[in-house]
Amino acid sequence: MREGFGPTWVISRWDEATVEETGSSPESPPALVLSGTAGLLLIRPPGDRSTWPDRAAFLRRLRDCADELAALLESRARNGVCDDYPGRNEPQTLKDAHHVAASTRPLPGSNLATWLKWRQANAKMYRAVSDVDRFHHHEIRYWVAHEEDKAEELAARIAKEKAETR
Known part of the structure; x- marks a missing residue:
């Protein structure tokens, strides 16, 4: 206070x-x-x-x-989130989550590993927000799946590039 x-x-x-x-x-x-x-x-x-x-x-x-x-x-x-505990600044709504995702987006030309980490972090964030913003729960679950799909695609590309360089 x-x-x-x-x-x-x-x-x-x-x-x-x-x-x-x-x-x-x-x-x-x-x-x-x-x-x-x-x-x-x-x-x-x-x-x-x-x-x-x-x-x-x-x-x-x-x-x-x-x-x-x-x-x-x-x-x-x-x-169970209070100002004295970790997580107090985490997004609470779909709009907040979109803002966080946009503001943390890697720069164009960033390596695939950076994009993969960003996609994985977004999926985790959207999953957490889906439990808080119940009004947008189903829309947020779409974003969870979207980010997970994009992360899988990136992981496959990274694995393919590693295999090709051997």
Whole structure:
């Protein structure tokens, strides 16, 4: 955890998030209320209604960040991956895996052994991601097979070239 943050709310199973009215008059804005074992947090818009659209945009970003955090927690709970353990920077989605594969691709003209290692590493990476990104599981399994097939072709070419040079 980075230092310099203010109060920290550690989530418990009894915590709740609700939207509450802060009063009966139309001027009383609704508020987001987080309540639980850590205490009570009230997030409310300012009294100036002209700023409410900006505050609505903030709340949508907050929702998106909460969704991202929820997905990370679920993924790490399933896979036993936490920031303190190896694998924390491994790709978690098909898109991430494609990015890793593209960014580690050997330069044109690289020797066959380099390409073979790259294909084998891609197959291993895609296999691991197929267990995490369940939404794209079947598409990722295609990429596993594709990389394995390409690796086999390269291994056969390397073996053939070795046999021819003897």
